[in-house]
């Protein structure tokens with residue numbers, strides 16, 4: 001990613017999708033916290049919500065009801081692919097910078113919002129299109145954000161759908177997530193080949209890179225279970241390139257949804273803030289260097305679990 005606001009006018013934004021076929025792993029929570037943390041560091045950021053449930057928008061206080069439905073990304077997607085005159089993305093997006101009002105040096109935070117009926121209709125329109133329509137989001141919509149934001153973070157639905165293909169094709173980088181539950185690893189493993197196949201499927205137009213996996217809702221080291229260790233180690237051994245920083249299970253992260261301010265904004269100096277800060281640093285380091293130089297989490301020792309279990313028993 002370029003330095004904050006450096007040569008804004010020419011550089012298209014860096015686009016990162018947060019994706020997994022598995023539901024409930026923390027895609028939305030991760031999207032909004034990463035976006036806010038980047039904006040708190042001075043970047044101008046847009047959260048793009050491709051999820052019909054529209055939770056990324058509502059986590060930032062943007063909900064499309066009544067007349068506001070006309071500002072759904074779902075409508076812009078439908079009109080664009082059908083060659084019908086469409087609103088510009090800069091006309092439909094919301095300025096949610098107020099979420100970061102306590103941070104004077106923060107950049108702008110925008111939301112390109114979703115709404116269920118219009119986004120589901122967009123999904124159905126793309127199902128009937130040839131694969132050549134898949135770069136539409138990148139080519140026709142995100143291209144309008146050059147000079148407007150430094151970075152776009154895309155929240156995606158938990159499925160293999162036309163919307164997921166749009167998100168991956170639109171991205172420069174794709175992040176995935178695992179939890180201490182075996183089924184989540186499968187969702188992450190399915191994603192990596194999809195990202196890698198995109199260049200060929202779009203004849204070189206879209207070239208997303210797989211950026212790594214985040215272990216989310218993990219237990220603290222002192223309470224690590226055999227399952228935490230087994231899953232973390234399968235992420236390492238399976239080439240999912242887990243980040244060194246995990247995001248721990250923390251009710252401050254889940255409760256922040258109700259306050260319309262993500263945990264990193266409300267608890268910057270506490271555990272959630274520190275973890276997202278470290279994660280953003282790792283993400284920026286990976287973006288700025290070739291994959292062989294990336295710092296990747298090492299396997300965890302099983303003896304850690306035994307020690308923790310003994311201390312719980314004691």
Ligand SMILES: Nc1ncnc2c1ncn2[C@@H]1O[C@H](COP(=O)(O)OP(=O)(O)OP(=O)(O)O)[C@@H](O)[C@H]1O
Pocket residue numbers: 022023024025026027028029030051055156157158216217218247248249250251253254255257
């Ligand atoms: N680190 C965490 N600590 C505590 N709760 C978390 C954490 N991460 C996510 N959650 C909670 O887990 C639930 C699922 O998270 P989230 O909605 O972000 O997942 P998702 O992958 O976007 O789900 P979906 O697939 O339905 O879109 C939410 O209730 C969220 O608040």
Ligand SMILES: [Mg+2]
Pocket residue numbers: 027028029051055155156
């Ligand atoms: Mg979600």
